[in-house]
Amino acid sequence: MSGTMNARETLDQLWKPGCDFLGSRYALLGGAMSWVSERNLVSAISNAGGFGVIACGAMEPERLEEEIVATQALTDKPFGVNLITMHPKLDALVDVCLAHKVTHVVLAGGVPTGATIRRVRDGGARVMGFAPALALGKRLVKLGIEALVIEGSEAGGHVGPVSLNVLAQEILPNITEVPVFVAGGLGRGDAVLSYLEQGAAGGQFGTVFAASKESIAHERFKEAFRRGNARDAVMSVQLDERFPVIPVRGLSNAATRHFMTHQADVIERFRKGEIEREAAQLEIEHFWAGALRRAVIEGDVENGSMMAGQSVGMVKEIRPVADIINTLVDQAVEALQRRERRIHAEPAQ
Known part of the structure; x- marks a missing residue:
């Protein structure tokens, strides 16, 4: 029992900067997923000790005001709102967000301006941003960002070109002024622990929560996650x-295959002079209009x-959010205990 308590105390100390910044029991964020990260899932994550967004x-x-008010009716715990900077x-x-006393605003989908960052901070909220590269992370910190999320290409949805494993090695030793949360391909608590020990403040999870009981995603959507393997989540x-095609990671299906033929047809029409370049680009981009809602x-x-990260291979059943979070914490604690046992094991004779 003392070993478990010691491990929990170690974990609490490792992610204390993240917990203090978020105001949550655990430094486990819910990734902001369109159509999925709404009042029910967000409040469930926050009520279970994590941090919903x-x-x-x-x-x-x-519409955002309606969602914030509804979420506040379901939880008295802190939660964030993810805003697209190009909106x-x-x-x-x-x-x-400020009028309704939202505690944290996450600025995503582009580089926020210093004016927007100041607007959030002056209004009394904490402000977070995404850094897909070290140089951008440093720039955001100079602009006043109070915490960063570094998301690897293993993540679902819109992704950058670099894996979390590499991003963490590049960024965590070099940005220590603000809490840095890791994201992308995370499905277990011991994985988060490994990044905490490198200097991360916590971890962000999306795919595992999208397939939770509280998620409003369609049952067929969740079942596809449960059946999916890591290799099925392709860019x-x-x-x-x-x-150009904006890189998006999701489960391979008929739509992803059709998108290939659609691109080829449009490009061939452009080559023949049947369509202007700008119109061709729009046809390619509009292929996915409404596609996420159709699936979710x-x-x-x-x-x-079917936006999903490579951690989809670790979704084996549809579970309540509280069970998912408790399992993540237990896995981190057990990993710490295993390490202690290895360190203090008697050498083989």
Whole structure:
């Protein structure tokens, strides 16, 4: 028992900077996933000791206000709101968060301006940002960002080109002024522990929570996660550098295969002079319009966008959020205990 208590105390000490910053019992964030990270999942994560984050996405200010108020009715614990910096009504969305005393604002989907960062901080909220590279992380800290999330290419949804393993080695030793949370491909608590020991403040999980009982995602969506393997979560492929495709990781299905033929058809029409370059680019981009909602809400797992990280291979059953979080904590504690046993084991004769 004392070994377990000592391990828990060690874990508490390792992620104390993250817990202090978030105001949560555990430094475990929920990734902001469009259509998934809404009131039910966010409140469940925060109530279980983690830190839920609402995905604002393309919401209008009035819709975001509704979601914040509904979430606050379900939890008295801190939670955050993820805002896309390119949203045309970003200032109004920030004002909604501040008016409703949201404790943390996460600025994503682009580089936030110093003015936006100051607006959040002056309004009394903590502000976080994403850093896919060391140089950008340092720049954000200079601009006033109070915490960073570094997300590897193993993550689901829109991803960068570098794995979390490499990002952590590049960034964690070199940015120590603010808490840095790791994300991308995380499915177990002992994995988070390894990054805590490198200097991380905590970990962010998306895929495992998307498949939880409290997630409003369609049952067919969750079942696809339960059946999926790590290798099934693939990045979208770009056929022609003249027509950029934003890299997105999701489960391979009929839509991902059709996207390849769609790109090829559009590029061939452009080559023949049947369509202008700008129109061709729009046709390629519009292929996925509404596809995430089709998968998450309507349950069309073949023709929708099945955004998922490579940790999907570790989703073996649909469990309550509290069970998931408790398991993550237990796995970290058990890893610490195993290490102590190895260190103090008697040498073989």
